[in-house]
Amino acid sequence: MNDTFMYLIFLWTLIFIGLLAIGGFFMFRKFLKRMPKEDGRSELDWQYYYINQALPLWQEDSRALLNELVSPVPELFRDVAKERIAGRISKIALDEKADKIELDHMMRGYIIATPKRDHGFMKKKLKELNIDYSPYMKYFEFADDEKKKFSIFDHSELAQKK
Template identity: 55%
Template structure:
């Protein structure tokens, strides 16, 4: 075998190890989300609970707004992001004892569910939709 082939095999090996490590990291994160917490329910169980309890409170208009707000997320992760955000919106609605999901509840849940690193994109999307975030500034610091 030549030197070029040896280098290729070593690089190929490192590439495979790196890709398996990245995949393992994401699988491990999903595994951690499914582990039950102190209350006996996992993070994903709570998301499902809040979505099921508030499914009837959503209007078609607010569902389409949620889809628009989640549109910057890469398509591969969009369904997961929509579910996580909808679960947090449902949690906010239940805590407020709301009889319907309003735009205020949607925005509050959306901000709380969005990681801090993505707040810049959130603000940009809200500015595009001409939604004033001034009443919600305290949520960005929680």
């Protein structure tokens, strides 16, 4: 009886330390995104800046499409994904001095801001929505990649419509 109790305490300790490590990992990643870059602003600062600047450009239909595009993301991470994608879409629209955010801006921003590991889910969602992503195939190579760390706001000239 006493040994069983000790094993349970040991098992609980391992589980607790594991959960703390996982939580710490995600908090550290958020901390790194808050760290200022050479220009004095962090990745999240730029994201919020572009979203706030482009708020008048977002129409009801583009907001609804963005909500639909992030619907496959688990609810716990959906707001973060939505802000990240909206930030990239907003930057593209602002760089092009657009009057409103259109499907073309959304597709380019959505593809670039979506991590490469999630492209399968993304393509499936676009097929469900009957959106042809074949004209945007070249943007898949500029997508966020965990192995090559860069800001999704770095390569604006590559995301320009040509």
